[in-house]
Amino acid sequence: MMGTFTKSFNGAGGYIGGKKELIDYLRCHSHSALYATSMSPPVAQQIITAMRIIMGEDGTTQGAHRLRQLSENTAYFRRKLNDMGFIIYGNKDSPVVPMMLYMPAKIGAFGREMLKRNIGIVAVGFPATPITESRARFCISAAHTREVLDQVLDVIDEVGDLLSLKYSRRQKPRPSLGWMAEESHLQD
Incomplete structure (x- = not known):
């Protein structure tokens, strides 16, 4: 499964989820994994916070x-x-x-x-x-x-x-x- 954090969470970057073999392969052979920078901590926190709100973990609906x-x-x-x-x-x-x-x-x-x-x-x-x-x-x-x-x-x-x-x-x-x-x- 693949998706974006740019549109979905008003953040930056995206994600790929799959079997460990696939993720390991992408980490070793993907240009973005080799030459790009990691997601910044504020963007990562923004996405985590948005997920908590979506899942209702913030105590609201x-x-x-x-x-x-x-x-x-x-x-x-x-x-x-x-x-x-x-x-x-x-x-x-x-x-x-x-x-x-x-x-x-x-x-x-x-x-x-x-x-x-x-x-x-x-x-x-x-x-x-x-x-x-x-x-x-x-x-x-x-x-x-x-x-x-x-x-x-x-x-x-x-x-x-x-x-x-x-x-x-x-x-x-x-x-x-x-x-x-x-x-x-x-x-x-």
């Missing part, structure tokens, strides 16, 4: 409440983006929401248009992704209110229309010929 709120915010944000016609990648429960831009030229345009509307975004393109899988990445938080999410979604909707980013939009159903014939007959 604050961690459970935040996890529930994060789950609700994530589901809401993903559902709204999908409803608008955007293509979303990633695990449906992940608060890191990748919205596909596809074309590398749209990375800069999307970032600039969002910034014009006072929203900073993380855009990811080649070489971090395959060249035709550029994306914008949104990191949802338990601290986001529904109002904040709706404001951001409104801006994404507007910029998505401007840059033609709604790739999964369904065509509006065309009227059947029978319906058109009836309309034509009524106009005569």
Whole structure:
């Protein structure tokens, strides 16, 4: 199992958990283990404290409440983006929401248009992704209110229309010929 402390815990670094043989191999052969510095003690303590809050070891239900709120915010944000016609990648429960831009030229345009509307975004393109899988990445938080999410979604909707980013939009159903014939007959 592998994960990040950067997004999940507002810290730095990440973790890998597995069998002892795997961890020993990574320690001996990984560039990050050989050439990088260790996690700083304040960051390690921040992560430990966050874990204690999440597990309720601080004597409150604050961690459970935040996890529930994060789950609700994530589901809401993903559902709204999908409803608008955007293509979303990633695990449906992940608060890191990748919205596909596809074309590398749209990375800069999307970032600039969002910034014009006072929203900073993380855009990811080649070489971090395959060249035709550029994306914008949104990191949802338990601290986001529904109002904040709706404001951001409104801006994404507007910029998505401007840059033609709604790739999964369904065509509006065309009227059947029978319906058109009836309309034509009524106009005569």
